[in-house]
Amino acid sequence: MTVGLNWYLGLSAFLFAIGVAGVLTRRNALVIFMSIELMLNAANLTLVAYSRFLPDIAGQVFVFFVMAVAAAEVAVGLAIIVAIFRHHGSVDIDKVNLMKW
Numbered sequence: 001m002t003v004g005l006n007w008y009l010g011l012s013a014f015l016f017a018i019g020v021a022g023v024l025t026r027r028n029a030l031v032i033f034m035s036i037e038l039m040l041n042a043a044n045l046t047l048v049a050y051s052r053f054l055p056d057i058a059g060q061v062f063v064f065f066v067m068a069v070a071a072a073e074v075a076v077g078l079a080i081i082v083a084i085f086r087h088h089g090s091v092d093i094d095k096v097n098l099m100k101w
Contacts, residue, residue, distance in 0.1 A: 008049035016042035029081050029091040033074065040070045 015038055022035030044063045051059030085091050 005049055005053045008045060012042045012045040027092050027094050029093050033077050037070060040066055
């Protein structure tokens with residue numbers, strides 16, 4: 001049995017939907033970051049699947065750029081979350097009002 005492109009795209013769409021649900025429903029900043037990472041990895045899976053089934057290496061190369069952006073997002077995001085936790089004692093985004101007037 002071979003796994004076709006539709007299976008990869010379906011799995012990617014499922015993972016992306018879980019990520020969107022996590023971002024929209026959760027209040028914990030760490031869970032929101034994990035959901036964003038899940039969405040980025042779903043996009044990476046789509047790029048790799050298309051790159052595999054269409055003989056073009058551009059999708060796999062673009063995955064490395066997405067992974068670099070994800071790593072930078074984690075580094076900056078976790079630093080912000082640690083600073084918020086030290087200031088407020090919680091990472092609940094409803095309790096953080098630093099950007100409000």
